[in-house]
Structure formats: C-alpha cells, structure tokens
Amino acid sequence: METSHRCRLLDLPVELQLNIYELVLIVNEPLLLNCGCDSSYRGKDHSEREDADREAWETGTLHAPHEPNITRTCRFIRDLTVPIFYKENQFLAHYCHAADLDVALAWLENIGSKKREFLARLSLFDANSNYDEWCPDQIEQAKQMLEDRFNGKTEFVVTKDSGIFRRVTFARGDEKTDQERRESLDDELSALRLVSLDEPEADSQNECLLPVIGSEE
Template sequence: MASSLHLQPELVVNHRNIDMTGNREETQEHIAKEKNQTTSRLLSLPPEIQLIIWEFTVTSAEPLFINCACDSSYGGWTEEYYADRELWEKGERHPPWQPGLTRACASIRADALKMFYKLNTFQAGYCYECDLDIVIDWLKTIGAANREKIGKFIFFDANRKHDRNMPKDLIKILRSEVVRVMGGRVESTYDGKGCKHVVRFGPHGDEDLMALEGLFREEIPSKSPLQEVSSVSQRSGEPLPEPRGTDEKDHVAVKVTEMSTHLEELSLLG
C-alpha cells in the first residue's frame, strides 16, 4: 500500500534559488530576505503620481451611505425604497469598508486612508424609519482617530420640512452617542434641498465656542469669560456698538447663536 507523504506546513518552502542541503535556519533567513527586497512597483512612481492614483481609487463622486436613506430620498414609499431597505436588512448593502488599497502596505495606507475619510462625503438618514444603531456602530468601529479625519459627515433628509414636522428625529441625534459620547458637533443647514446636519469630530469641533469666547475677550480682556458675559448683559443702558462688518468671528458667533436658539425651540417641542 502506497503511503502518503505528509509535510509540516513550516517545512514547505519555495525552493527557487534555495540550497535545500542547507539547514532550516539558513532557509528561513533566505526567504525573509527575499520578501524584504520585494518592493511594489507603485511605490517607484513619482509621489505626485502616487497621490493621484490613491485619490482616484479611494474617493467617490457620490455620497457613501452609512444606512438606508429615508423614503423622502426615493420620492416616497416606492418599490425602489423597499427593495433597498430589504438589501440593508439582509446585510447585502452595508456601511463603507476601508478600500483594499489601504491594506496594501503601511506606506500606501498612511496617505490613502486619510484621503478616504477626508475627501468622501459620508451620509446617513435619521428619520424614524432609519437605522441609527448601524451608524453609531460604524463610527465606533473606525475609531476616534479616523472619525477626526472625516471631512464631511451628514445626517440628511430630502424632505425640507422634516425637522419642522418631526423634531424628535433631530433630537434623537442630539441625544445619541454621536454627540454625547463621541463629541460630535452638529451644524444644521436648511437650504431648500432638504434638512442637512453636518457632524464634525475632534478638537476642531470646539472652534465655534473658542471664537465666541474670543469676542468677549476683545471687549473686556481683563475679566474672566463668565464676568464678561455678566458685564455685557448689565450694560443695558449703553448704546449697542455698530456691527463690525463681515469678520469671520462675527459669522461664527451668529451661527452658534442661531443654532442654539433652534435647538432650544426643538427641545421645547419634545
């Protein structure tokens, strides 16, 4: 009876250009050296060409969806909406994975992964029909460092009256882990094309408040921020200063004030 030959996996080696009469340590050392000398042909291209290839490979002209969009994006409860919703429920559609190029090697990953998060638009629905849990899970999975790389993350509803009719859906976002745990800052925009809520993560999320604090310091630099707010509110008899034009900090202050007022109105409705 012929006996079958069994080889241990670690003894199976590429015998090309290897002296099989040598000892095992020399063989493994040769294989390791041969692998280390292998360099991707992509990395031999000029850096500017590499970056063009990375960007073309990892970016999309269309938003990358984190969950199934609300029915308003489909024009109502259409067959297309229910078909897409079923694909999401079955897992056949899913939040975006990191592109394969970013797993090619550490050198490529360092640039390509940053481009993937910075240059794409990540979009999620937030109406009562949308799965918010899958959005939170995705944000947790990519980690804090990658969340801070995101250039544009949007909660979107194509119905421009949605927040007026269903304010609790927006409040659900503001009370979710996206804001309370991950530190996301929500900026709302109503431009007639729908309800858009941009979320920013990381240290830059405090820029608005820092700019607001800077305005008070310009008025009374010798006092603390709390004293400054009190002093400004007490000077009711004094004439108000003239508007300072289109200074960037003024725009930021107005934006934060309008957003805070809007959120207070929504919380009263809740």
C-alpha cells in the same frame, strides 16, 4: 528565473502617488451609512424600491462603506490613503423615524476615534428639506446620540433642493482615544469596593454599597 515583486507604485514621487490614490478613493456619489428615509424614495415604484433596499440592508447586501482594498496593501500606503478616504468623500447618515440610525452609529464606533476625526464631510441627512420643522424631535435625538457617544457636534446646516444636510464633526487634539476611554473606565470600576451597608467606615464617594445577605432591612 527570479520573479520581482517590487511595487512600482512606490517608485513614483509621493505627490504623483497621492494623485493616483485620490482617483481610486474619492467617489462622486455620497456614501450611505444606513438605509434611506421614506422621503428618499419617489416615483411610481418607490414602495418596491424602499422595501428592496431595507431587505438588502438587513441581510448585509447593502452596508456602510468598507475601506478600499488599496488601504490594506502596506503601512506606507495605508498612512497615505486612509485620511484621503475619510476626508474627501461625503458620508450621509439618515436620521428620520424610518431610518436605522444604530447602523450608522455602529459604523462610527467601529472606525475608531482617529478616523472619526478625519471625517470632514459627514452629514445627518434627510431628502425632505422641511422634515426638521415637522419632526424636530428626530434631529434633536440624533444630535444627542452623536454627542453622548462620540462627542460629535453638528456645526451648520445646508438646505438644498435635494434635502437638508447637517454637517457633523468630531473633537480633535485633546479628545481621549477609544483605548484611553476604556482604560479610564476600567480604572474607575477597579476603584470601586463592594462593602456591606453596616460597614462603619464607608467612603460614599468611592464605593458601591450592597446589603449584607440575611441582614434585617
């Protein structure tokens, strides 16, 4: 007997499929992009929990979120589910001195520019709503790193009993893709010519000048 491998899910109307995908992809708790700050741990056993979490992040037991398996089933389902995952979930990146922001930045780098555009609920976060008043350099450093690397903008701030949230968005439309940025950089590098300092017709705007070995300084 022949066994049918047809996916019955795809027989459903797209509207109903989307309802199912949302139930699978959207979670109630924020998705962490790095280990929490000191202020995230409270209670008598806070030191033990903090140490355990930091070790788990260092060993990879805890990690920034992966795309759920359903996004990898086929191209059609992937096109429907990936935007839902990034748009509808809340993502938090801790930025205090004790947090490893590089882990969150690496995640943002890995997902690529298109998926960064989908992120509608990404926030820089600290559980202490007064942290920015005490350590303003930390938030400024985090904002600058996001802007320099991804053209990320911190749009507004929400302060709650649970902490401070600084919503981050990424440029849309005319932003260059990661591939375009790499190609642009390759073009710039290939346009450079290595010449000696005593070459008579050096173009200072388009050349990297190196001294001739053995020449007098």
